[in-house]
Structures are given as structure tokens and as C-alpha cells.
């Protein structure tokens with residue numbers, strides 16, 4: 001096995017062939033302190049999540065071979081190398097048939113909500129690929145599983161969510177073919193058909209790569225990227241806060257529908273729920289109809305118009 005190139009199952013779904021080439025050929029990878037800490041937190045929380053699963057009635061086998069609680073190291077050999085696989089757990093529940101091979105992930109609120117909404121295949125294709133490789137590694141040592149899945153923990157709320165899905169032979173075949181292709185390259189390849197521009201921003205090999213996307217087109221402007229961690233963190237925080245505002249508005253709208261139907265329309269003005277008191281106050285307000293005023297007296301509007309300036313922080317997702 002030592003003579004083979006090694007690719008990790010957790011990497012095989014990366015959209016850039018060139019990134020994978022650098023990895024399997026042992027190029028020096030730059031990792032940020034932040035990403036190392038995120039990784040450390042995930043590892044530290046894994047036993048906690050397993051204990052929560054057990055308290056929820058799940059039977060959890062961390063090592064389905066020898067029954068110990070030790071993690072398991074396996075490999076899937078293909079032409080030119082081996083894909084290393086470290087399956088987290090196989091879980092089962094007395095109310096469900098069969099067993100599920102799962103990988104445990106901790107994620108921020110935005111990623112968690114996207115996973116719940118779209119499922120692993122669409123929202124986290126790298127995780128989808130990873131567990132397919134784990135299933136193949138287990139199959140090769142005669143351990144079969146009924147389903148695959150991701151156990152996700154929301155780091156903001158400590159909520160757990162298990163997304164399960166069927167094994168797809170086509171997906172596995174595509175991944176194995178891709179791994180063989182990556183192993184076969186003798187020079188750094190083009191990024192490949194699955195490449196997405198965002199990869200370069202988080203790529204640990206950008207310092208070696210002349211294809212790194214430095215600029216991202218927004219409309220007709222070229223926008224420079226930054227590698228300043230403080231700025232990256234701030235922009236991501238702003239993006240998360242926008243998502244949270246949107247989610248909060250959706251929750252609030254949902255709650256108001258029920259309150260309107262069950263309380264306001266029944267003529268009830270206040271209600272107590274535990275230690276919360278809801279009071280419905282009718283607010284009367286007047287506002288200037290500026291559209292009508294502009295139409296009726298444009299010269300007056302013009303005369304009293306005052307220029308002011310402020311900054312709007314627009315965020316736009318780009319490909």
C-alpha cells in the first residue's frame with residue numbers, strides 16, 4: 001500500500017481535479033488556524049454526538065469489525081492508488097429495519113438548514129461522495145449496510161438531524177473512475193468539469209496554482225478577492241446574519257398566521273404561555289403618501305428634497 005498514491009474519501013468529492021492532484025502527490029498544503037480549529041471541534045464533539053444517539057435509542061457501532069469502540073481505518077484500492085476510508089459508525093434502531101452507515105458532521109446553522117432542506121446529495125455532495133466510498137470499503141471486507149447517512153449537529157443550536165439515503169452504484173463508479181484519473185496524472189491537470197470558482201478561495205494549494213481564480217466577475221465589474229482572514233470571517237458573518245434574518249422573518253410570519261387565527265380573530269387581546277405574555281396592541285399610524293405628493297406637486301417635492309448618503313452592504317452569490 002505504501003507504493004500507492006493515497007486519496008482520502010473525505011476529499012474525493014472536491015470539485016477541482018487539480019486540488020486532488022496536489023493532495024495525492026504530497027504537495028504542501030496551507031491550512032488556516034480557523035479550519036484546523038473547526039476540524040478539532042468536530043472531532044471533540046463526535047463522542048458527544050454518539051452518546052446523544054445512544055440516548056435517543058440508536059445502537060451505535062463505531063467499529064463493525066471487532067466490536068470495539070475504536071475508529072476503523074480501511075482502504076479502497078483502485079488502479080494507481082488507494083482511497084483511504086475511516087467510517088465513523090454503523091447505526092441501527094429497533095423501530096427501523098437494517099443498519100445505516102453514517103458519518104458525523106458538525107455544521108453552522110446555515111449549512112445545517114440547507115442540509116435539512118435539500119438533503120445531503122444536493123447540499124453537501126462531498127459528504128455524499130465520502131460515505132459512498134466508506135460503504136465500498138466496508139463491502140470489500142464483507143460488511144453490508146442497508147442505507148447511508150449523515151448525522152449532522154447544528155453548532156448554533158445543538159439540534160441533531162439524520163439524513164439517510166440509498167447507496168447509488170453509479171455514484172460510486174463515477175468516484176472510482178475519477179480517483180483512477182487523478183492518480184494517473186503526471187502533471188497538474190486543468191480543474192475539470194465539476195470545478196466551481198468558490199473552491200479557489202478555500203484551497204490550500206492556491207499558493208502553488210497558476211489557475212487560481214483571483215477575480216470573480218460580478219456584473220460587468222471585476223472584483224478582487226482577499227486572503228485576509230478577518231475580512232473573510234466578517235463577510236461570512238454578514239452572510240450568515242442575512243440568512244438568520246430571513247429565517248427569523250419566516251418563523252415570525254408562520255407564528256403570526258396562527259396567532260391571528262386563534263387569538264386576534266377571536267377578539268382576544270392577550271394570552272399567557274408559560275412565562276411569556278403576548279399582548280396584541282393595535283397601532284395607528286399616518287404616513288405621507290410620497291408617490292401621490294410627487295404626482296400632485298412635483299415642484300414642492302423638488303424644493304424640499306435633501307441629498308444624503310449611506311452605505312448599503314449588498315451580498316451576492318456568484319458562481
Ligand code: SF4
Pocket residue numbers: 016017018019191199200201203204205206209210211212213
Ligand atoms: S487554486 Fe483553484 S484551480 Fe488551483 S488547485 Fe485550488 S481550487 Fe483548483
